[in-house]
Amino acid sequence: MTFSKYIYSWFTGLKSLVTGLKVTIREFFRPKVTERYPENRATLVMFDRFRGELIMPHDENNQHACTACGICMMNCPNGTIRVISKTETTEDGKTKKVLDRHEYDLGQCTFCNLCVLTCPSHAIIFSTTFENAVYTRSKLQKVLNREGSSLRPKAPAKELQSTDSPK
Ligand code: SF4
Ligand code: SF4
Numbered sequence: 001m002t003f004s005k006y007i008y009s010w011f012t013g014l015k016s017l018v019t020g021l022k023v024t025i026r027e028f029f030r031p032k033v034t035e036r037y038p039e040n041r042a043t044l045v046m047f048d049r050f051r052g053e054l055i056m057p058h059d060e061n062n063q064h065a066c067t068a069c070g071i072c073m074m075n076c077p078n079g080t081i082r083v084i085s086k087t088e089t090t091e092d093g094k095t096k097k098v099l100d101r102h103e104y105d106l107g108q109c110t111f112c113n114l115c116v117l118t119c120p121s122h123a124i125i126f127s128t129t130f131e132n133a134v135y136t137r138s139k140l141q142k143v144l145n146r147e148g149s150s151l152r153p154k155a156p157a158k159e160l161q162s163t164d165s166p167k
Contacts, residue, residue, distance in 0.1 A: 072115035107140035
């Protein structure tokens with residue numbers, strides 16, 4: 001190495017050192033922000049748009065809105081969802097497809113929200129839970145429909161009110 005190259009690299013090193021020190025000194029004098037997490041985990045509420053985990057809401061009768069159509073599975077770009085259906089016979093002897101298992105792999109989800117946006121029944125949503133750390137990836141594989149749950153019957157269409165008819 002020539003002497004001029006040695007001097008050049010010396011000044012380059014000094015310059016990068018000063019650049020790093022500038023950041024350190026600036027942060028040293030900035031007001032401190034104290035994160036209260038995890039001490040406040042019982043009261044901490046995430047904002048509504050936060051996508052923590054895909055869930056399937058069930059009502060008090062253990063019923064959900066999933067018709068097992070599979071659209072969410074088809075629209076998921078990375079195969080995170082698997083909808084398994086089964087066939088049931090109704091009281092009037094007809095057969096119909098119902099949901100058996102709605103499987104979701106939280107470890108694979110990119111939280112793109114496509115499944116929620118394309119579900120025609122609004123059967124799935126994102127919860128705002130955020131503590132999803134586990135020791136094994138298998139614990140991130142979830143079944144969204146609860147044990148013994150069923151499809152919520154559609155509400156009967158409202159009768160047309162006579163006041164709506166043209167006079
Ligand atoms: S949010 Fe995206 S990646 Fe996750 S399950 Fe839905 S469609 Fe798939
Ligand atoms: S969650 Fe929605 S899109 Fe997915 S299978 Fe159920 S009804 Fe269809």
